[in-house]
Amino acid sequence: MGIENHLNNTVHVTNLEWFVNWARKSSMWPLGFGLACCALEMIATFVSRYDLSRFGMEVARPSPRHADLMIVSGTASKKMIPAVRRIYEQMAEPKWVIAMGACACTGGIYKNYAVVQGIDRHLPVDVYIPGCPPRPEALLDGILQLHAKVMKEQSIRRPRLTNVKAV
Amino acid sequence: MKELLPEETIISSELFREQMVMMVKSEHILKVCEIAKNDPELAFDFLSFVAGVDRYPSTPRFEIVYQLYSIKKNHRFRIKCRLEEPTEGLPRIDSVVAVWPTADWHERETAEMFGIVFNNHPDPRKLLLPDHWKVYPLRKDFPLEGSETETPDLPQ
Numbered sequence: 001m002g003i004e005n006h007l008n009n010t011v012h013v014t015n016l017e018w019f020v021n022w023a024r025k026s027s028m029w030p031l032g033f034g035l036a037c038c039a040l041e042m043i044a045t046f047v048s049r050y051d052l053s054r055f056g057m058e059v060a061r062p063s064p065r066h067a068d069l070m071i072v073s074g075t076a077s078k079k080m081i082p083a084v085r086r087i088y089e090q091m092a093e094p095k096w097v098i099a100m101g102a103c104a105c106t107g108g109i110y111k112n113y114a115v116v117q118g119i120d121r122h123l124p125v126d127v128y129i130p131g132c133p134p135r136p137e138a139l140l141d142g143i144l145q146l147h148a149k150v151m152k153e154q155s156i157r158r159p160r161l162t163n164v165k166a167v
Numbered sequence: 168m169k170e171l172l173p174e175e176t177i178i179s180s181e182l183f184r185e186q187m188v189m190m191v192k193s194e195h196i197l198k199v200c201e202i203a204k205n206d207p208e209l210a211f212d213f214l215s216f217v218a219g220v221d222r223y224p225s226t227p228r229f230e231i232v233y234q235l236y237s238i239k240k241n242h243r244f245r246i247k248c249r250l251e252e253p254t255e256g257l258p259r260i261d262s263v264v265a266v267w268p269t270a271d272w273h274e275r276e277t278a279e280m281f282g283i284v285f286n287n288h289p290d291p292r293k294l295l296l297p298d299h300w301k302v303y304p305l306r307k308d309f310p311l312e313g314s315e316t317e318t319p320d321l322p323q
Contacts, residue, residue, distance in 0.1 A: 078320050079297040113304050113313025114296075116320055 017154065024068070024094060025150040027056040031067030031091065033084070035074030038101035041133040042073045050136035055143060064090040069146070072123070073133075075103035076116045088123050096150070098142055099125045102132045186245060193231070193248040197261040203235060203244070204266050211235035211244060217263070217273035219281040223307035227251040229258055229283060250283065262288040280305035297322075 030052075032042055046052045046060065061067040064087045076084060088097070099119055102108035105128045107117035119125065126149060129142035191199050203211040215234040222228060229250040236243050250258040262285035263270045274285045275294040282303035285291065299322035302309060 078318065079295075081320050082322075112311050113309075113318040121320065 018151070021151045021153055025147040028068045028096070028146075028150075029066060030057050030060050030069045030071050031062075031064050031087070032060045033070050033072050033087070035072070035076060035080070036101075036103065038073035038104070038133045041136060042071060042100065042139065045136040045139045050140060052140070052143075055147075057143075064088070065092065067091055068094065069096050069098065070123075071098045071100055071139075072104045072119050072125075073100040075108060075110060076119045077114050078116055079114075081116060081122055084119065085122055096126045096146060097123050098127045098129060098146060100129045100131075100139060100142070101134060102130055105130055108132060186243060188245045188247060191246055191248045193250050193260050196231075196233075196246070196248050197263060197266070199246060200233065200263045200266045203246070208240075209244075210237045210239050212267075213238050214263070214267035214269050214273075215243075217270050217277055219277040219283060219305070221281060221305065221307045229281060231260060231277065231283070233263070257282050257284045259284045259286055261286050264289055279303070282306065 032039070032046075034040075034042055044050065046058070052058060057069075064070070068091070070088060070091065072084070088095075097119075099105045103110060103115065104119050107115050109132070111117065116122070120128075127142045127146045129138055131138050134142075189199075203209050213236040215236050216232075218232045218234075220230040220232065222230060227249040229252065231248050231250065233246040234243070235246065248260070250260055252258055260283060262274055264274065264285075265287070271288075271290060272294060274288055275290065275292065277283060278285055278288075278291065279293045279296050280303060296304070300318055302317045304313070304318070
């Protein structure tokens with residue numbers, strides 16, 4: 001490109017929105033909300049064999065205030081829903097949710113009075129990963145799909161100033 | 168098969184199978200449990216579980232099962248008692264927490280799942296179910312999937 005050659009390739013010129021999206025996807029910190037068996041598969045994805053830190057995600061923050069991505073892994077019972085909602089509301093924008101496993105997607109094999117039939121009844125889910133439990137490769141595939149979704153986001157919207165006074 | 172001699176207990180019936188089961192009237196359950204624990208030959212110091220059974224079309228409707236084990240003597244025993252469903256209110260039975268403190272949580276779970284009230288229970292809260300539900304899920308006339316009105320996700 002023109003200006004980069006002129007500056008001896010020291011400056012990278014890009015679209016600001018692309019840049020912001022790239023920064024968000026490359027350092028998304030997960031809040032591993034492990035509830036049941038899928039949590040073990042999530043842990044297996046964190047360790048060195050299916051390394052998750054190559055995506056910038058090795059800091060799995062226990063506190064929702066520090067996290068961007070909530071991976072709901074496991075069976076959500078109806079008694080747990082107020083806690084899940086409170087933790088989701090404590091996360092700062094921008095935030096994404098992955099529903100990992102059959103129980104988080106639709107209630108799984110538990111169609112009974114005690115299990116929420118899918119946490120998308122209470123949280124806005126971005127990526128659904130089916131499986132019981134999904135293999136670590138499936139979780140990685142879901143995370144890559146989430147990255148693709150983040151890259152397409154319109155994170156910097158043009159502000160429409162409707163009541164600006166001329167100065 | 169363990170030989171077992173219940174002494175001066177008030178028994179309504181006694182059944183023999185591979186395991187010893189004894190059916191007791193529900194008013195006398197506390198006394199029977201005290202004897203089972205304190206008698207030196209029986210010495211049932213370990214309560215394995217307290218469970219409830221809903222025998223819906225048959226009467227009396229509910230049955231409470233106490234599985235006992237003796238650590239010293241290595242023999243097992245089961246006590247059952249039947250409870251009728253009263254015309255209004257919930258069936259009541261004495262709590263055996265004074266005899267075996269482990270019965271605390273077992274009775275809390277049985278109470279919330281079947282709707283049975285244990286008299287003199289030290290902590291009669293719900294154990295597993297959410298607090299805003301008012302139904303008894305393990306009864307036979309309760310649908311498996313629950314319902315939006317009776318078992319809602321969130322308190323209204």
